[in-house]
Amino acid sequence: MLIKKIKRRIYNLFHPIQGELWCLHRVLNEKSVFDENKDLEISPDYLETKIKHYKANNFDFISIDDVYSKRLSEFRYCWQKKFINITFDDGFEDIYNNAYPILKKYNIPFTIYLSTDFVDRKPLIWWLVLERIVLTKENVVLSSGVIYTCPDIISKRSVFKQLCDLIYNEPDNPADTFRRLFSNYVSYFEEKTANTLTWEQILEMCDSGFCTIGSHTVTHPVLTRQQENEVRREIEESKRIIEKKLQQEVLHFSYPYSFWNEQVQDIVLESGYKTAAMGYGGSCRYNKDNVYKLPRVYLVEEST
Ligand SMILES: [Zn+2]
Structure with a gap:
């Protein structure tokens, strides 16, 4: 028991926590009655409370570009400021309606990993x-x-x-x-279940300077179950579509449903992405995390 504790201390000393990528999907007040869907939803109040709490506790809210270029590779002692980047997967419209006003109010950089088939469409969710x-x-x-x-x-x-x-x-x-x-x-x-973002809304959020758009494929498949050419198409095509619309490079990716294997990771790397995120795994630690398998903290709002 004591040896385990000491080993843990030593591990933490050499691999201190650098920060957290929060994994979110939807921000809205009307929650699902089913846990599997409710776990993808938090309320605007909860988001604001979390931001206030972490700001008060001296966390730096920074962009995913800064996480990649400045923080992941930099050793920081456990008493130094840790980073947070707020990320959203898929591309639901409530990000624009309910989260963006809060993020703007507190000057918080955030990332949206978009499935490009969700934008301006009525996808089968x-x-x-x-x-x-x-x-x-x-x-x-x-x-x-x-x-x-x-x-x-x-x-x-x-x-x-x-x-x-x-x-x-x-x-x-x-x-x-x-x-x-x-x-x-x-x-x-055919029924509309939820609104997804429009390119107009995405462009407005990007113009604000707070929003970075990453890719979450074209159709939101389980990549590990697809043929290599299909995987390549999902990863490359989504990047190309977003870059064309935004006129800027897309460097960050997240795996739909968090399904990952080395072959998929290699294609993400070959396609020019700098980072790729999972939907779980906790905090980011110095000198531990593969940038193509970045852990995220899954934010779940407990029912009251
Ligand atoms: Zn997703």
Whole structure:
């Protein structure tokens, strides 16, 4: 026990925490009733409270470019100021409506990792469509005829979780699996579940000087389940689309669903990105983290 403690102390001494990349998706007041979706949501008040707390505790809020060029490679003692960069994945419109005003108010740099198919479109956000199906149906009937009965909220929560697990455990991409399993509900596919950002909103946020846009692929697939040419297309094409729209280089990437392997990482590196982030892993430590597998702190708002 004592040896473990000493080893930990020595490790911390040589690999001090340099800071945190916060991993967020949505900022809104109306939360999902299902934990799997609610975990992607925080309220504007919670975001503001967190920012105030960390500012008061002497953290530097800096851009992802500064994290990469100044902080990751620099040794800083544990008593020196740590960094925070706030990041959002996917590209929901509530970033613009609810988070951006707060970030502007406190002069906070932030990163949005965009899935380019989400912008200016109505993408099939399968986890939100599934939520709508489970909430409105007493019996969810899969394409195969298998029935999940969920007349009340308790059973709906359980069925939602089971169906998410079922989708993730299939070998295909989750969106394709969803389409295949839920062919009885195609009319739901067309319903608007959430607004996504427009290029106009993205350009405005970039012009403010606070926002850096990174890539989160084109279609938000599980990259580790795709053919190499498909992986390349997702990683290169999204970079090209954003660069063309913003007229600036895109240097940062995050892996959809946090699925990572070395082959995918190599393609990210070869495509000219400087960093790539996972959706978990905690704080960034000196001389420990692979910049193509950066850990992030997943911010979850506890229910009150
Ligand atoms: Zn994502």
